[in-house]
Amino acid sequence: MGEFETALHVEPASNGKPGADRVLALTHGDATVLVVADGAGNSRRGAEAAEAVLREVQDAVASGAGLERADTWRAVLERCDAELVSSGQGGETTAVVACVTPRRVVGASVGDSELWWFQGQGCHALTQHQHRKPLLGSGGARPVTFEHAWRGGTLLGASDGLFKYVDLRRIQEQVGLADVQAVALALAALPRLASGALPDDVGLVLCRPSVSRS
Numbered sequence: 001m002g003e004f005e006t007a008l009h010v011e012p013a014s015n016g017k018p019g020a021d022r023v024l025a026l027t028h029g030d031a032t033v034l035v036v037a038d039g040a041g042n043s044r045r046g047a048e049a050a051e052a053v054l055r056e057v058q059d060a061v062a063s064g065a066g067l068e069r070a071d072t073w074r075a076v077l078e079r080c081d082a083e084l085v086s087s088g089q090g091g092e093t094t095a096v097v098a099c100v101t102p103r104r105v106v107g108a109s110v111g112d113s114e115l116w117w118f119q120g121q122g123c124h125a126l127t128q129h130q131h132r133k134p135l136l137g138s139g140g141a142r143p144v145t146f147e148h149a150w151r152g153g154t155l156l157g158a159s160d161g162l163f164k165y166v167d168l169r170r171i172q173e174q175v176g177l178a179d180v181q182a183v184a185l186a187l188a189a190l191p192r193l194a195s196g197a198l199p200d201d202v203g204l205v206l207c208r209p210s211v212s213r214s
Contacts, residue, residue, distance in 0.1 A: 004032045007184035007206045014197035020047035021159045021203025024054050026061045032100045034205045036113045038159035040092040049091030049137045056080045070145035073097045073108035077143040084137035092137035108143040112160045118175045119153030155207040161200035165191040
């Protein structure tokens, strides 16, 4: 087993549309790279913009250069912003990209998708200083970097389909579950209304140290 356990889940909103949330987890050496992208308007163009973020990150991880530097990920998002504009497809998206190693977490973000660190009764929003707008694809996005030392706990990246509709206390209760896959399913169910419908797409990715890691 590797350094980290990860779980990913996307739950489309209950409106019959396929949704525009995208999540990804990639491994390169002892690093794991997490991605959350939420295409604007839950539209086809938004979904294409979110997928463009995933492709840019995949290319960066494949190159293996500077993955543990926060400014690498800011540059990736800035490049994605410019390429979305030049493509002329018109889609926009949020993005959170985080490179996780046994020593620290670094990355960059833009929009209202978020990355949180939970440990015991403590929690911290790594993306707290991000700019909610302009989004990637606008040509004016301003990704903000973050860095955080860590030795354990759980990282949760998610779209606003989770954080906008669910109290942080309820999220924290579920993050403490032992099985990371069970955590992902439990979190995705939290925004459901009494009718059983979801008000928005939910895309999330979790990461925690592997249980076999010493």
